[in-house]
Amino acid sequence: MIHRPDESKHLEDALREIQDDVFIPDTPDVRKTVAKRLQRIQSIDGSATGDRTPPGHDELTGSGNQVVTEPVPLQKGKSMVRQFVEMAAAVVVLVVFTGLLVLLFREQAADGDLVPGIGEATPTATADASESMPVALEEATPIDDYQTPDAPYRVPESCDVTEPVGPHELGDLQGFWYTGDNLSAVSRDRVLYEGGNLFNWESSGESSDPPTVTTTGERLDEPSDSVPYIWMNPSGDQNIARGYLGFPEAGCWEVQLESDDGGGLNFTAYIYPRYEREIVAERNLGVTIESASSEVVDDEYHHRVDFSLRHPDLPEIDQLQVEDVFEVVWVEDEDGSRPAPVGIDFLDPGVPDGTPVGSPLDVHVPTVPDGPLQVAFIYETVSTADDLELVIDLPEDHPDPGMPDTYRVNFAELMDSVDQVVEPTPTVVPSGPPSDSSFAISYSRMLGDEPVLSFVDPEGNELHDVKGLPGHPWGPELFSIAGVTSPDGQYVVHPGDALLSGNLFVRDVLSGDETELLVDTDYQDANPVWSSHGEWIAFERVSNGHIEIFKIRADGSDLQQLTETDDGAGRAVWSPDGERIAFLSPPSWEEYGAIEDPAPGHTPFQIYVVNADGSDQLVVEDAAVSTPEQFASEVIQQSGQIWSPDSQRIAYVEYEVDDSSDGALPRLAIADVERGLDHINPDEVVNMPAWSPDGQRIAYLSEGTDGQNLVEIVDPQSGEASTIYQGSEQLSHPMWSPDGRELLLQGRQNDPAGTTLLLVEVETGDLRIVADQVVPMFTPQWIEDHRFGDD
Amino acid sequence: MERRLIGQAKAGDLNAFDQLVERYQSIAFRVAYLTLGDAHAAEDAVQEAFVKAFLNLGRFEFDAPFRPWLLRIVTNEALNNSRTSRRQSQLQLRGGYVTESTPDELLPEDAAIARESREQMIDAMNQLSSKDRALIAQRYLLELSPSEIAVIWELPSSTVRTQISRAMQRLRSLIHEHGSTFLRTAREDGGGS
Numbered sequence: 001m002i003h004r005p006d007e008s009k010h011l012e013d014a015l016r017e018i019q020d021d022v023f024i025p026d027t028p029d030v031r032k033t034v035a036k037r038l039q040r041i042q043s044i045d046g047s048a049t050g051d052r053t054p055p056g057h058d059e060l061t062g063s064g065n066q067v068v069t070e071p072v073p074l075q076k077g078k079s080m081v082r083q084f085v086e087m088a089a090a091v092v093v094l095v096v097f098t099g100l101l102v103l104l105f106r107e108q109a110a111d112g113d114l115v116p117g118i119g120e121a122t123p124t125a126t127a128d129a130s131e132s133m134p135v136a137l138e139e140a141t142p143i144d145d146y147q148t149p150d151a152p153y154r155v156p157e158s159c160d161v162t163e164p165v166g167p168h169e170l171g172d173l174q175g176f177w178y179t180g181d182n183l184s185a186v187s188r189d190r191v192l193y194e195g196g197n198l199f200n201w202e203s204s205g206e207s208s209d210p211p212t213v214t215t216t217g218e219r220l221d222e223p224s225d226s227v228p229y230i231w232m233n234p235s236g237d238q239n240i241a242r243g244y245l246g247f248p249e250a251g252c253w254e255v256q257l258e259s260d261d262g263g264g265l266n267f268t269a270y271i272y273p274r275y276e277r278e279i280v281a282e283r284n285l286g287v288t289i290e291s292a293s294s295e296v297v298d299d300e301y302h303h304r305v306d307f308s309l310r311h312p313d314l315p316e317i318d319q320l321q322v323e324d325v326f327e328v329v330w331v332e333d334e335d336g337s338r339p340a341p342v343g344i345d346f347l348d349p350g351v352p353d354g355t356p357v358g359s360p361l362d363v364h365v366p367t368v369p370d371g372p373l374q375v376a377f378i379y380e381t382v383s384t385a386d387d388l389e390l391v392i393d394l395p396e397d398h399p400d401p402g403m404p405d406t407y408r409v410n411f412a413e414l415m416d417s418v419d420q421v422v423e424p425t426p427t428v429v430p431s432g433p434p435s436d437s438s439f440a441i442s443y444s445r446m447l448g449d450e451p452v453l454s455f456v457d458p459e460g461n462e463l464h465d466v467k468g469l470p471g472h473p474w475g476p477e478l479f480s481i482a483g484v485t486s487p488d489g490q491y492v493v494h495p496g497d498a499l500l501s502g503n504l505f506v507r508d509v510l511s512g513d514e515t516e517l518l519v520d521t522d523y524q525d526a527n528p529v530w531s532s533h534g535e536w537i538a539f540e541r542v543s544n545g546h547i548e549i550f551k552i553r554a555d556g557s558d559l560q561q562l563t564e565t566d567d568g569a570g571r572a573v574w575s576p577d578g579e580r581i582a583f584l585s586p587p588s589w590e591e592y593g594a595i596e597d598p599a600p601g602h603t604p605f606q607i608y609v610v611n612a613d614g615s616d617q618l619v620v621e622d623a624a625v626s627t628p629e630q631f632a633s634e635v636i637q638q639s640g641q642i643w644s645p646d647s648q649r650i651a652y653v654e655y656e657v658d659d660s661s662d663g664a665l666p667r668l669a670i671a672d673v674e675r676g677l678d679h680i681n682p683d684e685v686v687n688m689p690a691w692s693p694d695g696q697r698i699a700y701l702s703e704g705t706d707g708q709n710l711v712e713i714v715d716p717q718s719g720e721a722s723t724i725y726q727g728s729e730q731l732s733h734p735m736w737s738p739d740g741r742e743l744l745l746q747g748r749q750n751d752p753a754g755t756t757l758l759l760v761e762v763e764t765g766d767l768r769i770v771a772d773q774v775v776p777m778f779t780p781q782w783i784e785d786h787r788f789g790d791d
Numbered sequence: 792m793e794r795r796l797i798g799q800a801k802a803g804d805l806n807a808f809d810q811l812v813e814r815y816q817s818i819a820f821r822v823a824y825l826t827l828g829d830a831h832a833a834e835d836a837v838q839e840a841f842v843k844a845f846l847n848l849g850r851f852e853f854d855a856p857f858r859p860w861l862l863r864i865v866t867n868e869a870l871n872n873s874r875t876s877r878r879q880s881q882l883q884l885r886g887g888y889v890t891e892s893t894p895d896e897l898l899p900e901d902a903a904i905a906r907e908s909r910e911q912m913i914d915a916m917n918q919l920s921s922k923d924r925a926l927i928a929q930r931y932l933l934e935l936s937p938s939e940i941a942v943i944w945e946l947p948s949s950t951v952r953t954q955i956s957r958a959m960q961r962l963r964s965l966i967h968e969h970g971s972t973f974l975r976t977a978r979e980d981g982g983g984s
Contacts, residue, residue: 011962016931030812031816034809037842
């Protein structure tokens with residue numbers, strides 16, 4: 001956008017001219033294929049949620065006399081995609097929770113009471129089998145009283161519901177539920193019939209043969225060819241069974257059931273649509289998921305899932321399967337090594353044709369003597385998250401005979417329940433009464449859906465929000481132009497909505513009055529910075545084909561060009577005394593903005609200083625940087641404390657060739673604006689230096705050998721450095737408080753708080769969060785003599 | 792309208808998403824093609840990208856512009872394909888023009904010069920890395936805005952500017968190697984300074 005050598009311009013024009021020359025084939029219509037693939041995924045979802053398959057089909061075999069029903073498929077008519085979407089929303093945040101979580105699982109209780117009612121999760125590790133496995137199913141309610149969360153369902157008059165009676169009273173139907181396309185009826189403790197399909201059954205007692213039953217069903221209020229299916233699971237007492245009666249849809253159904261022993265049952269029932277939330281059957285199997293989280297690990301759609309399991313009696317987990325993962329990329333050990341820790345291996349997920357398939361990941365987890373089992377793996381989020389199912393097989397001789405051999409944990413459900421269980425942790429904790437400090441911090445954050453400019457005191461107490469500001473909350477990341485608050489917090493200068501084509505605006509924070517800094521340019525004025533006393537705004541403007549630095553009063557008067565360079569000027573930073581402006585001038589547009597991989601020793605950006613009235617533009621001798629960021633952040637110049645408080649020296653970063661490290665390392669360089677480069681501190685790796693208000697120290701960011709991020713301070717004279725804080729947060733942009741006691745930093749960790757503002761006490765290294773959900777719309781900075789909080 | 796479609800698609804509505812596919816498949820394909828240079832690979836990438844986009848709609852910020860977000864997925868997909876493809880597919884940008892596309896403003900003899908040098912330019916484009924080519928194509932052939940490109944590449948716009956300018960630099964040196972007359976022509980015609 002700014003300075004373009006003629007040749008660049010020609011090349012751009014030339015490229016535009018060949019637009020029509022470049023052959024681009026006609027766009028193939030991918031709609032059908034895409035739709036088909038998405039439908040296929042959704043249908044996999046359908047089977048995954050079991051709505052076309054009677055529950056327990058697989059699980060029954062080999063489970064003794066357990067009757068396996070399947071609560072999970074009975075819930076949530078949600079599409080997989082929707083669940084995925086919700087999961088996806090959940091996985092961008094790190095959710096950590098502790099304590100007992102109720103597991104959703106696909107196993108059914110041992111036989112015995114099929115207790116209706118949504119029970120509370122009961123820790124069951126020590127209870128006996130029958131009691132420890134209560135199945136919390138829907139409370140069976142009389143048909144006529146069936147309530148939905150919002151209104152009772154009324155049986156249509158046309159549906160003459162009869163009590164289920166027959167020559168042999170085989171049972172009474174007591175509850176219904178809706179599973180996707182199917183409706184099922186459950187009998188509390190008896191009956192059930194096998195209809196056209198007998199999917200599963202079990203029996204015990206004298207008769208081990210399943211009764212032969214025939215079923216016909218006809219929908220009365222809206223005739224349908226669909227035949228309901230019924231499956232049954234006789235168990236316990238002879239010929240006493242329980243199970244489900246499934247219907248294709250809600251409505252009035254006449255049902256005839258016959259068993260080959262002469263029994264039978266005719267009844268008319270109204271099958272109610274189900275409300276999702278009442279279908280949840282929850283149980284705690286004694287395994288505690290102590291934490292679960294999922295986070296994005298890269299931009300390749302890979303997410304990492306971490307969780308830990310604990311069971312009081314669980315010596316070992318025999319097998320851990322991750323089913324239906326689109327692609328498990330690797331399994332990660334605790335120390336981050338890959339592909340997998342010893343004892344854990346996984347199957348090739350085998351993804352034919354990129355289609356999600358139920359490819360299990362087998363993980364054999366070694367004995368866990370103490371503490372929870374840590375599991376981590378990474379999967380591709382193209383996977384449908386609700387397919388992400390952990391199957392935990394226990395060893396056959398596990399100590400609790402009542403426990404099933406297998407737990408199944410649906411991770412999406414798990415995450416859902418995490419969401420329900422865990423209140424969002426408030427990370428901003430106003431600590432005590434409002435600070436009597438006269439300074440505050442301004443920054444921008446999301447307040448609901450709206451970006452606001454906020455003022456907080458150093459204790460995190462909110463002072464004032466400015467709403468209704470135009471622009472995009474992440475605009476600066478897209479356009480490199482952040483709004484900036486005046487030093488007294490009274491005004492903000494911001495680029496408005498018209499990014500890349502508009503002007504700058506100055507707004508009175510309290511009154512909302514706005515002044516447009518009029519200009520006549522095709523290019524966006526950029527990178528506004530206030531003079532230290534708030535009288536002037538310096539900014540970058542395109543002039544004669546390249547950038548120069550201008551200044552203007554906040555009321556829009558007295559526009560003045562300050563710099564005159566051959567190849568452009570940018571990154572203006574006012575000196576603390578307001579007398580001078582430091583800036584960079586690159587040798588060419590080609591170099592401008594070159595921020596990646598600077599060649600060691602290549603420092604094309606010369607540091608200049610010019611008086612605030614535009615006079616005496618001078619080169620700071622031997623002071624040059626490889627990238628503009630080594631001098632001043634693109635969007636945080638205002639508070640960039642690169643100037644010494646006496647406005648004589650400038651701290652910046654220079655890459656010094658370092659033979660031992662095979663490259664160049666960023667070192668702290670200090671230049672006197674009149675005498676040029678003073679010295680380079682040879683010892684420390686330095687990023688984002690900031691000069692303390694007393695001039696005695698320079699704070700900067702560094703990196704520890706263990707990957708920790710460090711906040712350090714150094715005496716610029718002696719070179720003596722000390723670490724005042726280290727943490728795993730990604731830290732940036734340290735800014736000294738006006739009293740020099742604290743450093744304001746931006747921090748980012750993978751947690752729901754998003755970007756946070758942190759204060760580190762210089763003396764103690766104590767850190768506290770004063771704001772979260774920070775967005776870059778406005779540059780965070782210190783405000784002195786603010787006017788908020790009194791009113 | 793688009794917001795509504797996106798909202799519906801987010802809720803799992805395939806029909807709504809289908810309309811989004813219809814709306815954006817052309818630009819998506821062009822982006823993919825100019826990255827990959829192979830129509831089949833581009834089509835695959837676009838398909839894959841739409842599927843991923845649908846499944847990842849939950850991550851899409853509702854207020855954000857949809858097009859660059861989608862194109863980011865397309866671009867990632869295309870670059871992934873180009874990286875993993877066994878055959879290092881060489882972009883076959885080729886002149887789709889012949890004589891009939893003579894620019895009006897040029898006299899025939901100028902046009903002939905231009906055509907020759909344009910072919911050289913396309914040749915040079917073909918020699919760039921996929922990423923350079925994609926950046927230049929997105930900026931100058933598809934005329935995406937720098938801010939859109941920044942979103943697509945998930946980079947600060949300053950970085951995008953840098954990368955584009957570096958790509959242009961490389962393109963220029965490639966053209967110089969070939970002794971293109973184009974720039975000279977453009978310079979004389981364009982009247983720069």
